[in-house]
Amino acid sequence: DIVMTQSPDSLAVSLGERATINCKSSQSVSHSSNNRNYLGWYQQKPGQPPKLLIYWASTRASGVPDRFSGSGSGTDFTLTISSLQAEDVAVYYCHQYLSTPPTFGGGTKVEIK
Amino acid sequence: EVQLLESGGDLVQPGGSLRLSCAASGFTFSSYAMSWVRQAPGKGLEWVAGISGSRGTTYYADSVKGRFTISRDNSKNTLYLQMNNLRAEDTAVYYCAKDQGEWLLSWFHPWGQGTLVTVSS
Numbered sequence: 001d002i003v004m005t006q007s008p009d010s011l012a013v014s015l016g017e018r019a020t021i022n023c024k025s026s027q028s029v030s031h032s033s034n035n036r037n038y039l040g041w042y043q044q045k046p047g048q049p050p051k052l053l054i055y056w057a058s059t060r061a062s063g064v065p066d067r068f069s070g071s072g073s074g075t076d077f078t079l080t081i082s083s084l085q086a087e088d089v090a091v092y093y094c095h096q097y098l099s100t101p102p103t104f105g106g107g108t109k110v111e112i113k
Numbered sequence: 114e115v116q117l118l119e120s121g122g123d124l125v126q127p128g129g130s131l132r133l134s135c136a137a138s139g140f141t142f143s144s145y146a147m148s149w150v151r152q153a154p155g156k157g158l159e160w161v162a163g164i165s166g167s168r169g170t171t172y173y174a175d176s177v178k179g180r181f182t183i184s185r186d187n188s189k190n191t192l193y194l195q196m197n198n199l200r201a202e203d204t205a206v207y208y209c210a211k212d213q214g215e216w217l218l219s220w221f222h223p224w225g226q227g228t229l230v231t232v233s234s
Contacts (some may be wrong), residue, residue: 010139019209038218040220040221042158042221047222049124049208049223049225049226049227050158050208050221050224051223052220052222052223052225055220055222060116061222069200093157093158095158095221097217097220098218099165099218099220100172100217100218101160101172101174101175102148102160102163102217103160104157104158104159104160105157106157107158108155
């Protein structure tokens with residue numbers, strides 16, 4: 001199984017400042033046939049289901065504000081919130097869908113400083 | 114609008130059984146793979162099982178293999194999860210989630226609201 005490791009476990013950021021979340025996979029999630037990175041990011045607010053933010057490591061899902069961006073390739077990925085808003089308080093998960101079983105990172109809790 | 118609505122969660126004793134349902138609408142259900150993902154209280158996300166679209170090929174996490182069965186009724190636009198021999202560690206909110214194509218291995222979008230399964234005596 002591909003193990004996904006997120007860091008940090010939590011972070012507190014001031015409103016308007018940048019938040020950076022890292023995700024590392026135990027093996028590459030880049031497919032050799034198309035060079036795509038099979039990596040997604042989700043946001044989960046308390047009492048709600050996860051919501052898709054990013055797929056293919058860097059493609060924003062429909063309706064996601066452009067302050068959210070994804071980057072990285074191979075085994076190392078980053079989710080960046082460029083200017084943290086109050087509504088961004090949530091837990092964020094990375095997810096690899098290259099191979100079965102699909103696996104998730106442990107989550108990163110983002111709070112306001 | 115794509116909608117997923119889970120039901121069937123309940124309090125059940127260890128060793129008991131439960132069947133979850135997920136009613137889908139707003140898309141051609143038979144054309145898409147579907148998955149169940151669970152979240153234990155205060156914990157992260159764990160994929161449980163998945164099923165392809167029209168062929169119904171199934172996949173399971175090792176933690177549930179042999180105890181859980183995923184199935185679908187494309188005529189009723191409904192996904193199921195039959196859970197047998199339940200254990201305390203199966204306690205979680207169970208979400209159904211839509212894949213992006215006929216086969217598994219894509220991002221999950223959208224997710225249902227979830228249904229709570231509690232295994233306790």
